[in-house]
Every structure is written in C-alpha cells, then in structure tokens.
Amino acid sequence: MDDYRTIVSRCTDCGNCADVCSICRVVDDSVYSPRSKIELVGKLEDGLFLEEEELDSLYLCTMCGLCDDVCPEDIPLSDVIKYERGLVAVRGEEPEKTPHIIDNILEAKNPGGFDNSKRMDWVSDDLEFSDDGEIGYMAGCWISFKYPEIAQQTVKVLNKAGIKPQLIEDEKCCGLFVTDNGHTAELELYAKDYTMEIENQGIQTLVVSCPACYGQMNDMYPRLYREPEFEVKLSMEVYKDLIEEGKLELEETEGELSIKDGCPVSHLFNIPREIVDEMGYSVKELFEDETICCGAPAGVKPNYPEISEKIGKLAIDKAKETRDGMVTYCPFCQYHYEGIEESKDIQMQDLTTLLHKKLK
Ligand code: SF4
Numbered sequence: 001m002d003d004y005r006t007i008v009s010r011c012t013d014c015g016n017c018a019d020v021c022s023i024c025r026v027v028d029d030s031v032y033s034p035r036s037k038i039e040l041v042g043k044l045e046d047g048l049f050l051e052e053e054e055l056d057s058l059y060l061c062t063m064c065g066l067c068d069d070v071c072p073e074d075i076p077l078s079d080v081i082k083y084e085r086g087l088v089a090v091r092g093e094e095p096e097k098t099p100h101i102i103d104n105i106l107e108a109k110n111p112g113g114f115d116n117s118k119r120m121d122w123v124s125d126d127l128e129f130s131d132d133g134e135i136g137y138m139a140g141c142w143i144s145f146k147y148p149e150i151a152q153q154t155v156k157v158l159n160k161a162g163i164k165p166q167l168i169e170d171e172k173c174c175g176l177f178v179t180d181n182g183h184t185a186e187l188e189l190y191a192k193d194y195t196m197e198i199e200n201q202g203i204q205t206l207v208v209s210c211p212a213c214y215g216q217m218n219d220m221y222p223r224l225y226r227e228p229e230f231e232v233k234l235s236m237e238v239y240k241d242l243i244e245e246g247k248l249e250l251e252e253t254e255g256e257l258s259i260k261d262g263c264p265v266s267h268l269f270n271i272p273r274e275i276v277d278e279m280g281y282s283v284k285e286l287f288e289d290e291t292i293c294c295g296a297p298a299g300v301k302p303n304y305p306e307i308s309e310k311i312g313k314l315a316i317d318k319a320k321e322t323r324d325g326m327v328t329y330c331p332f333c334q335y336h337y338e339g340i341e342e343s344k345d346i347q348m349q350d351l352t353t354l355l356h357k358k359l360k
C-alpha cells in the first residue's frame with residue numbers, strides 16, 4: 001500500500017468531502033475542510049510545527065467517516081487524520097482534554113474516570129441473565145454510567161423474547177476515543193485482551209447498545225489484533241430480528257418521528273426505520289438524503305464545546321418540525337443533545353426506551 005503522503009497527493013480538490021462534513025456546516029473557513037486536514041500529513045512527517053488553526057483543524061473532526069464515503073479517489077480521510085493525530089501526540093501537542101480522557105480509558109477503563117467496579121450497578125433483581133449462554137450483552141460506558149435504564153430496558157426486551165444474556169465479566173470501554181486520537185499502539189494489547197476475555201466466556205453473539213462499541217469491535221479490533229470469534233450486533237439489529245420472528249409484539253401507535261442515526265452504523269440505516277414503522281410511526285427525515293454527525297465525538301465536544309454545540313443544534317432545529325420529536329439510539333448523541341438548551345423544545349427519546357414502552 002502507498003504511504004499516506006502519496007495517497008493524499010491523489011486529491012483533486014473536488015470538494016465532496018467538505019460538502020458532507022459537519023464541521024464545515026458551522027465553520028466557514030477552508031482551513032477546517034477535510035481536505036485541509038489531510039494535507040497536513042507532509043508537514044507533520046517532515047517534523048514541522050503546525051500553526052494554531054491547523055492544529056485546531058486536525059482536532060475539529062468527529063471521525064464520522066462521511067468524507068471517506070464520498071471521496072472519488074478512495075482516500076481514507078479519517079484514517080489519515082488519525083495517523084496525523086498520532087504524530088501530534090508523540091510531540092505532546094494534543095488539545096488539553098485529550099490526553100486526560102485517554103488516560104482515563106487506559107487506566108480506569110472508561111472515559112469519565114469513574115470507578116469501573118460500579119459500571120454494573122444497573123443490574124437489578126428483575127432482570128434474567130445466563131452464566132454460560134451464547135449471547136452476551138455489553139452496555140458500554142455511556143449507558144452503564146449515564147443511562148442505566150437503557151441497559152435495564154435492553155435486557156427486559158431480550159428477556160421478553162426468551163433471551164437471557166450473559167454479562168461480560170470485566171466490561172470496559174471499547175477504546176474508540178483512544179484510536180480516534182491516533183494512539184493505536186496503546187490499544188493493541190487492550191483489544192487483544194478484551195477480545196480473548198469475551199471469547200473465553202463462550203459468547204458467540206455480543207449484543208452492544210452503543211454504535212461506537214459496534215464500530216470499534218467490528219472494524220478496529222480486527223486491525224489491532226484479529227477478527228473476534230464472536231459476532232458483534234447492535235441491539236436494534238436483534239430487536240428487528242425478534243420482531244420479524246414474532247417474538248416481540250408491539251402496540252400500534254399513530255405518530256411522526258425523526259431518527260438521528262449513529263455515524264458508525266450508517267449502513268444499518270433501514271433498521272430503526274423498520275422498527276418505528278412496526279409501531280405505527282411515520283418517519284420524517286431530518287435531512288433529505290443526508291446524514292449528519294451530532295458534533296460531539298473524538299474530542300470535539302470536550303475541546304471545542306461551542307462548535308460542537310452549533311453542530312448539535314442543526315438536528316435539534318430540524319426535529320422541531322417533527323410532530324413527536326426525535327429518536328436516538330446512540331447514547332453519546334443523546335447525552336450531547338440533552339446538554340443543549342434548545343433540546344428542551346423537542347421530545348427526545350431512546351429507541352430501546354420507546355420499544356420497551358410499546359411492548360405488548
Ligand atoms: S470524518 Fe467527519 S468530521 Fe472528520 S473530516 Fe471527515 S466528514 Fe469531517
């Protein structure tokens with residue numbers, strides 16, 4: 001494979017990447033375009049220092065991957081940006097909040113630096129689990145610590161369909177933030193150990209609630225270590241199968257919802273729409289033929305909160321036009337939107353919460 005510098009030189013300045021980038025929607029300056037970010041590779045490899053706005057540009061990226069999908073030259077922009085961030089990290093020039101969050105993940109096993117022994121506090125007596133079943137459940141950091149009710153509702157939905165999942169004995173962060181910031185080598189052993197721990201529990205299908213865990217374990221773990229022997233499925237994929245198999249019956253409702261998709265699972269676009277359709281809702285798309293990132297991941301929210309909030313408002317403003325508000329299925333999107341004042345003007349609910357409410 002060509003080196004990144006050679007790959008980046010294939011850029012024809014077509015502008016496709018800027019058209020889909022959420023940063024470019026709120027910051028009107030070409031230095032922040034995806035193309036400008038990847039063109040820093042030569043300067044970084046030559047050991048030259050970046051101007052302040054170039055450094056900001058590199059870290060004003062949520063790793064949504066939308067630019068990768070539209071580049072006619074097949075330039076893997078988000079991978080180039082991760083590589084560039086890795087070069088900056090070695091020089092100790094990362095934005096202030098980034099190293100602290102990475103340390104939290106590597107040491108405390110979650111980005112918030114919470115006591116990881118408390119991450120299973122959501123497990124309650126009314127939930128049924130198996131000690132050795134083939135299906136495992138990983139709630140993920142945001143749900144375990146911020147939205148424990150979503151983990152409980154997920155297990156209740158699975159229990160209703162006759163599934164008693166196995167919990168991960170030593171659940172921890174998937175490490176997406178670490179690799180998104182170019183600290184690839186630090187996560188190799190972590191990914192290997194975590195993969196083997198889950199395999200050693202005999203789990204064959206790992207149900208995850210968070211699109212970030214899904215993307216990281218399906219796409220990045222094979223690059224860091226190897227393909228896991230278990231399949232990773234997002235909870236909503238499992239719900240859809242269970243509805244089709246007649247194992248979950250839903251009350252019919254009339255209404256209209258918008259759906260905020262999770263960037264790492266854009267290929268699962270139809271699944272949440274089919275689930276809300278089963279409940280009787282029609283879907284009003286937030287942006288015709290377009291996906292938009294919430295504006296928070298990969299360090300944008302902690303390091304650039306004002307820009308992150310501006311991007312978040314784009315979806316909230318659109319959702320105001322939808323009768324019954326917006327459904328999310330990414331806990332980080334939900335957390336980000338809830339912190340924006342304007343979100344109080346819309347109804348916002350999690351897909352699992354809605355499904356659990358509509359179970360017959
Ligand atoms: S990954 Fe997303 S946020 Fe980053 S440059 Fe590409 S489109 Fe913009």
Ligand code: SF4
Pocket residue numbers: 010011012013014015016017018034035070071072073074075077
């Ligand atoms: S989409 Fe690809 S070719 Fe077009 S400007 Fe962006 S990086 Fe260059």
